[in-house]
Amino acid sequence: MKTQAVSSPHRPGASSDFDAVAAKPYGLRGRLREGLTINPQTVKQWRRFRSIKRGYYSAVALVVALVLSAGAELLVNGRALIVSYDGELYFPTYGDIIPGDTFGLDYEYETDYRDLKARFEAQDRGNWVLMPPVPYGPLENDLTPGYFPPYAPSFETGHYLGTDQTGRDVLARLIYGFRIAFAFAFLLLLCNYLIGIAVGCAMGFWGGVFDLLFQRVIEIWNMVPSLYVIMIVASIVIPNFWTLAVVMVIFGWTQMTWNMRTSTYKEKTREYVLAARALGASNTRQIASHVIPNTISVIVSFIPFSIAGGIFLLTALDYLGFGLPPPTPSWGELLAQGQNHIVTAPWIILSVGIAISIVLIMVNYIGEAVREAFDPKKHAYFE
């Protein structure tokens, strides 16, 4: 491995690519035939990433949080996990609502499971309800007439972080808000990068008039104030997850183009690309198999920061009131509430403030670690 590093100090991926061509059957199928071996370069980057402790542990924590929030309905929900009624088991968590009359209650709307649990316990006829650890959904108003929300955190009521100003559980809204923010950020990332990389590569690869033209187009496009566009969109339709994402992608893809354009310019003049071209590789093949794999470090090291940006963007829009429509759980909306109740209900601003800080710090730690792990300069040293 050491020799490789010496032979191509500035091209982290290039040397291994050539090795792969020379030493092993090329392509995924070939690798599978060989048994799944991982590119030694990748192994090295992974080791390096793991050695940066705070980045690694942040990544682990974030992945765990994401996995848990994906199943948030099982952990934080006003619907019961299991109801045993007259010998029959019900699993209300997912799917249609179960009306109250199913369990012998006198109403047709969705069962109030906390109330049902209390009833079953009082009746003591062998019926039982298993509630999730946090027995409140993100949209439920847990209000007691005569007592005025926001209610303070309490273990007794199950509002571990208290409620907001309409009696909704802060923890539930935090967790569901986290899931939505991440989903939004990932979606944004995927679309922005797909468009940004494609356009940026094309600009760098073809250069000339095409490049000049697109540079101007992007410069002009960047001048459009996206906040106003969102306000205009919001005045025509009720903004939802998808419309917001589309608008943000329309104005967000340009960022990636500049980086891809410069990287492509750099890579396309390298010998291996010239060689590929001399061998008769098509443009598509040159870009897809040679240029992009060698700019991967640029792309990967931007990802965590883009995610942080996506989360921050949605939070800011929600805070300003141009984001997802109420009553969607959202951090920005909690932040706005917290600001209003900063003295009277500090738990709101503390909960959401700490949550945002932790997540953004973790994402940035991961970003630093990834950048470090992919930094080509490090590979130039003999180890």
Added chain:
Amino acid sequence: MDYPARAIVAFAVAVLLTAGCGNETTIYLDLGTVLEPYAPPETAVELPPIEVRDGDGLPDTLPEDLVWVTNEEDPLFASPDAKRGGTFRTSILGFPLTLRRVGPDSNGSFAGFLRPNQFGPIALHPVTRRAIPALATHWAFGEDGRSIYYRLNPKARWSDGVPVTADDFVFAVQFMRAKEIVAPWYNNYYVERIRDLKRYDDHTYGVQGANAMPGAEMHASYGVGPQPRHFHVLNADWVANTNWQIEPNTGPYQITKVRKGKYIEMTRKADWWGDDVKYFKHRFNPDKIRVRVIRDPNVAFQYFLKGNLDTMDLVLPQYWHDKATGTAFDRGYIAKYWFYNEQPAASGMYLNMADPILADKRVRFGIAHSMNFDHVISTVLRNDYERLSTFQIGFGEYDNLDIKPREFDLDKADRYFDDAGFETRGGDGIRINDAGERLSFQVTYGWPQHTDRLVVLQEDARKAGLELVLDLKDGPGSFKKMLEKKHQIAWSGWAAGGLAPGYWEHFHSVNANKTQTNNITNHVNPAMDPLIMQYRSSTSLGERVRLARILEQMVHDSGVVVPTFRVPYTRAGAWRWVKLPEWLAPPTSASMFSAFANTGGFSGGGLFWIDLEEKERTLEAKSDGESFGPTTIVNTTYRVQPAS
């Protein structure tokens, strides 16, 4: 626009304004100086004489048989204990874009300081609601039922000492009809509603309106205010020329200092003509009023707590109950006042009859019975607000108090929805009809702070199988959608001013199914139209009251309006040195600490005074940590028991 965004825009505008003004950021004006003309008088356009249509017009000579009346017998409502002096410090959220009283950008919140400080011929007594003298000492009604004659107080003066004469009123109509002021609404009003105004001598003039009305309402609608004829140079540049001009007025205060972007200071006229007028005695007490720009209500509240503002509005439950607490309140440095008033109220959910599903009355009734307003009031609104019983209320005799609002009742909602064909519930618990349509409606609204109320209603409505989709827009955006009739349910309210409820604009079929009218329910009821027209043209108070109550009942029966809440009070905090009369305010007052007249045309403002000795005592006590004991005064004299 949402508040922070609005603040940002306001801030940017303020920065641009202050940056653009260079050294001229401060304007001073000495009281009593004659104002220099702001443009060469010869550049003024020649205003045409007041044009009168056929069938309109006042007699050429003053009718002989007029019965001149005045009003000196109504009770006084200011406190004889009031002392003159001191500076009253208050705040607004943004610096005004202009100091003009009309024209572009003149409708901002500073208009609340400019317009009430410009007195008209008469005022309305804030308790008896009858006319009382202001610029005019006497008035008389013409026999056509739509004209009034006024006799002016010869002592009345503009700020610069020039007498107010009948010519200023003639000029006012010409001025308001002129295109140069760029005020289409006024242009239209002074052509369509004000049909003629004629000068008889220096202190006598008559005005004629479009249609007959009872006396007090005629004063309110046709009581044209004067414009300073000697001051204005009306030409194509008028709007730009007058943007920062301090206009002479007839009220007790005059702007004397303007620091752009920072504050505006007004000074009490020492020899104001109105000091001799019966109903203005003991009023308008502070020597100075300083209106400071503080762009965030939370920051303004901190200024108040520090004693840098004298009073603070505490209408919102959160402010009254949570924020207005602590040492300054416990020790009585700041007193809290809660005054139940008689303000017109009209807020509700307005269901659009043009929507195919909402066209069914049973659906509308079902919706009304699915709304759990009591739950909202007893939790997020802290039992402060009350349920509004009908479309509009607060007009005294006109109110129909027999109407009870449709209550939250799931059984009734069930029955209505079942009858309307929404018998089955989908997997999400929302009803569907045979055509597969869901019982789901968009609720369009424009105040982010109302989301609290709506999410509680939304959750309770789900129990009835009704889905409300919240459509929050910025304020102007939501109103635009409603006026274009693109909404399903509009969550809104009307600034119900005036002395009598209005039905024509909200419910007459000529206003239905067309954009930019106030009939946002697209309400059509052929039986109601003739009654509305009869109500509009009737001059007998008894007849109008009878018709108004019938019309209100018809609105209730149609179910197009689900009345929401009313705020039957005003609340404020004030430092100990700001004194109020024992009775706090007259019933029609929108605010206890309004410095001039009040909204809705009633002259009930300017009752408070600043006690400078008390101020010294309070500040001493504050620095010594001494306590006066908490002071909270609740006045329920004018409280109407909530309907339920």
